[in-house]
Amino acid sequence: MRAVVICPDQEVSLRLQEMTAEITGLAIARTVNHYPNELNLVRIIRAVAPQVVFLSIESMDTALELASFLAEKAPGLHLVALSRSRDPGLLENLIRSEIREILAFPFDRQNVVEAMTRAGQALARKAPGIGSTDRLFSFLPAKAGVGASTIALNSSVALAELPDINVLLCDFDLSSGLIQFMLKLTHPYSVVDAALRAEELDENMWPELVHSMGRLDILHSGEFHPGLRMEMVQLRELLDFARRHYSVICADLSGNMEEFSVEIMRESKRIFLVSTPQMPALHLARKKLNFLKSQDLGDRVSLLLNRPESDKVVPIGEIEELVGVPVLTSFPNDYSSVRNALSAGKPLDRDSVLGAHFGEMARLMLDRRNPSPRERPQVLAGLSNWLFARAGKKHSA
Numbered sequence: 001m002r003a004v005v006i007c008p009d010q011e012v013s014l015r016l017q018e019m020t021a022e023i024t025g026l027a028i029a030r031t032v033n034h035y036p037n038e039l040n041l042v043r044i045i046r047a048v049a050p051q052v053v054f055l056s057i058e059s060m061d062t063a064l065e066l067a068s069f070l071a072e073k074a075p076g077l078h079l080v081a082l083s084r085s086r087d088p089g090l091l092e093n094l095i096r097s098e099i100r101e102i103l104a105f106p107f108d109r110q111n112v113v114e115a116m117t118r119a120g121q122a123l124a125r126k127a128p129g130i131g132s133t134d135r136l137f138s139f140l141p142a143k144a145g146v147g148a149s150t151i152a153l154n155s156s157v158a159l160a161e162l163p164d165i166n167v168l169l170c171d172f173d174l175s176s177g178l179i180q181f182m183l184k185l186t187h188p189y190s191v192v193d194a195a196l197r198a199e200e201l202d203e204n205m206w207p208e209l210v211h212s213m214g215r216l217d218i219l220h221s222g223e224f225h226p227g228l229r230m231e232m233v234q235l236r237e238l239l240d241f242a243r244r245h246y247s248v249i250c251a252d253l254s255g256n257m258e259e260f261s262v263e264i265m266r267e268s269k270r271i272f273l274v275s276t277p278q279m280p281a282l283h284l285a286r287k288k289l290n291f292l293k294s295q296d297l298g299d300r301v302s303l304l305l306n307r308p309e310s311d312k313v314v315p316i317g318e319i320e321e322l323v324g325v326p327v328l329t330s331f332p333n334d335y336s337s338v339r340n341a342l343s344a345g346k347p348l349d350r351d352s353v354l355g356a357h358f359g360e361m362a363r364l365m366l367d368r369r370n371p372s373p374r375e376r377p378q379v380l381a382g383l384s385n386w387l388f389a390r391a392g393k394k395h396s397a
Contacts, residue, residue, distance in 0.1 A: 190222025
């Protein structure tokens with residue numbers, strides 16, 4: 001169990017920390033030597049995600065206000081009062097609050113162990129309801145060069161323009177990440193730094209790690225890391241922290257299907273498989289979809305079609321039949337706008353031909369309905385026959 005101590009009395013706080021250090025299965029993750037205001041209290045709870053809060057009742061009125069606030073913002077959090085007094089009448093003052101335990105200084109080890117046993121039993125019945133978003137979206141390129149990073153970046157920008165939405169964009173392409181280049185970022189910290197420090201992340205460290213653009217925060221991929229692999233524990237800690245702090249998280253993946261990338265997709269609400277309508281990209285899109293189906297992730301995948309050329313476009317129905325998943329939306333080829341954005345180190349101009357599409361993409365991402373495949377003919381056209389024939393020849397070779 002992770003715990004937070006809120007106690008202005010330093011002697012009481014230190015004694016509690018000494019006592020709990022001897023108790024297996026309980027860790028003090030944060031000690032606050034004052035009564036925080038509500039805003040800072042929310043930040044602490046989101047950063048640490050404790051199951052137990054030890055709360056000094058040195059100032060009874062303040063403590064009761066904080067207890068009531070915690071009960072509203074994190075229902076199920078186990079609150080334990082700390083007091084220098086052994087007056088049984090104190091419990092009567094707490095009876096209408098969410099505080100059900102009281103420990104009296106200098107603390108008896110057996111009493112603390114019994115209180116934590118009861119806490120564990122209560123938490124087993126109801127875990128703390130600390131706010132955590134399920135809106136984690138992965139952008140997976142069918143192959144290099146299909147424009148997945150451009151779509152991930154500008155979708156994130158469009159999401160952050162919506163009311164009451166704050167967004168984190170993480171570039172998890174550790175060998176060829178482009179977000180840093182696209183925005184000309186000089187910020188010294190990367191997603192790797194955040195993962196390495198995942199166990200110690202808090203509300204003070206986090207703003208130093210991210211690059212902020214309004215309500216969009218960015219973790220770029222940093223220096224070239226071709227052999228680096230993230231530990232799963234670090235990755236989960238990082239994602240859990242981000243889920244508690246952002247409305248939406250967007251993950252720009254390499255497409256190499258690393259173990260950590262697959263884990264990110266397992267955590268994702270939707271996986272956006274990005275492809276152009278060219279044969280090699282569609283072939284690889286189908287192979288990646290088949291792999292994701294083997295991981296029980298196929299039902300989370302939507303296809304994003306980038307740069308369909310109007311004079312050579314393959315019918316959407318054929319593409320869907322070929323790849324095996326519906327096209328959620330498509331993005332026009334707008335080379336000049338992309339070039340201008342890269343030159344300026346900025347997202348696409350929303351008034352550009354391509355930029356205008358990302359407001360609709362943001363709406364689609366926040367829509368809880370899953371796209372339904374339209375009726376398609378069962379006989380595939382020559383496109384798929386050609387592709388599978390090519391794949392067969394290559395395999396035979």
